Amino acid sequence: MFEQETEQLKERIRRSTIQGGETIPLRSLTESGIPENVKAFFRAEVLSILAEERKGETRSSNFDYTNKDVAALQEQIDQLLIDSYALSKKEFDETLDKGIHFLFNYLCRPQWTLGSFLFDEANAAPVRTVLLKLRCCTDYNYFPTVLERFIRRRGILEMTSDAGRNIVRKIDSEVTKNLSSSQLAQLAKPVFEFVAYARSFPDNILKATVPTRALMYFFDDKQMMDIHEALLREREKEGLKEITLPNLVRIIEHTSGRSEPAPQELPNDNQFTAVTEGREGPSKSGIGFSLPRSERPAEKTAGTANPFHLPPTPLPPLFSLDEERSIIKKVFQQDEDAFHRKVEEILATVSWDEASLIIDHHFTMSDVDPFTKEAILFTNSLQQRFRVENRP
Numbered sequence: 001m002f003e004q005e006t007e008q009l010k011e012r013i014r015r016s017t018i019q020g021g022e023t024i025p026l027r028s029l030t031e032s033g034i035p036e037n038v039k040a041f042f043r044a045e046v047l048s049i050l051a052e053e054r055k056g057e058t059r060s061s062n063f064d065y066t067n068k069d070v071a072a073l074q075e076q077i078d079q080l081l082i083d084s085y086a087l088s089k090k091e092f093d094e095t096l097d098k099g100i101h102f103l104f105n106y107l108c109r110p111q112w113t114l115g116s117f118l119f120d121e122a123n124a125a126p127v128r129t130v131l132l133k134l135r136c137c138t139d140y141n142y143f144p145t146v147l148e149r150f151i152r153r154r155g156i157l158e159m160t161s162d163a164g165r166n167i168v169r170k171i172d173s174e175v176t177k178n179l180s181s182s183q184l185a186q187l188a189k190p191v192f193e194f195v196a197y198a199r200s201f202p203d204n205i206l207k208a209t210v211p212t213r214a215l216m217y218f219f220d221d222k223q224m225m226d227i228h229e230a231l232l233r234e235r236e237k238e239g240l241k242e243i244t245l246p247n248l249v250r251i252i253e254h255t256s257g258r259s260e261p262a263p264q265e266l267p268n269d270n271q272f273t274a275v276t277e278g279r280e281g282p283s284k285s286g287i288g289f290s291l292p293r294s295e296r297p298a299e300k301t302a303g304t305a306n307p308f309h310l311p312p313t314p315l316p317p318l319f320s321l322d323e324e325r326s327i328i329k330k331v332f333q334q335d336e337d338a339f340h341r342k343v344e345e346i347l348a349t350v351s352w353d354e355a356s357l358i359i360d361h362h363f364t365m366s367d368v369d370p371f372t373k374e375a376i377l378f379t380n381s382l383q384q385r386f387r388v389e390n391r392p
Helices: 003-016 026-030 036-054 068-084 089-108 110-119 127-134 142-154 161-176 181-187 189-198 212-221 225-237 245-253 321-331 336-347 352-365 373-388
Strands: 023-025 086-088 124-126 158-160 209-211 242-244
Touching: 003 089, 003 189, 023 026, 026 036, 026 068, 026 086, 036 068, 036 089, 086 089, 089 110, 089 189, 089 212, 110 124, 110 127, 110 161, 110 212, 124 127, 124 161, 127 142, 127 158, 142 161, 142 352, 142 373, 158 161, 161 373, 181 245, 189 209, 189 212, 209 212, 212 225, 212 242, 225 245, 242 245, 321 336, 321 373, 336 352, 336 373, 352 373
Parallel strands: none
Antiparallel strands: 023 086, 124 158, 209 242
């Protein structure tokens, strides 16, 4: 289905990065204008190479490698090593091919792809492997965010493939069940963005099209068969082989039996922040996968530096008024004062690790289900604030 787009993507990314060279430093690749998902994929691959090399190191038990200062310094060293790593042309081409194929699968069928990717057809996988792979999934990032929190709160060491697939299905169901037609359509926006980049389409994403079949897969993956059937009818009876985002909204709105919920904020990349990289190395398989952002970065052009120093942009509110009311009701049992005190306590912490412990403690003591949309929104809006402020 995406054979032509796959080749177009490869060619465009080559032109923007390695061109005709024999090697390319990872830093040069990550500073280019290619999609963020492709950059993250390459970075994960280099992480896996470093981890394999580390396996041969001999460490004396007399040295405390778990010391926080030692670990922090090791992280800095690792970042320098990773950024300076030079991929050969062969490594570049192999990683690019592997990454593009994964990205199209994940974008169109995230539930199915996660189930296959996390467990590699095995009946179970160590949670360390699961967590490492989850770090690579940045689109629809409510999946890795909630899954990681679930694993850490339960303290489990191994996850069965059936349990993992069930949790992924539940996460998707909770996030999508109260979305309007427009918001459901916008969940598929990463598909439109990735295809538009492959086709070198103008920046107006509302005019971009994707194959209707790709969106059939997308909603089939979410078990939304009414929308899947509506798209199938449009494709077969109306000859709609390609579809725009506004047209997708129209089709979902006219799907029989759909009732429109009250307007809510769409869960997007500003609310559901990708799992941040920890100190664990990449997966043994050496495969690191990641996807594009909510807004594709513009191609870099020479001579566009701004000579003026503008004051910093004020940070936006953490929540809209509707979001705040919903969180107070569902997460804080209508206690508005408790909500504001907890937000202040969380924002006063020095790191996200410390903040997340406070949130998890509140969820546990207040019997709050972390899978609910309000709990996810609360946590990830705060995590995004830490990220915007460049706090650890």
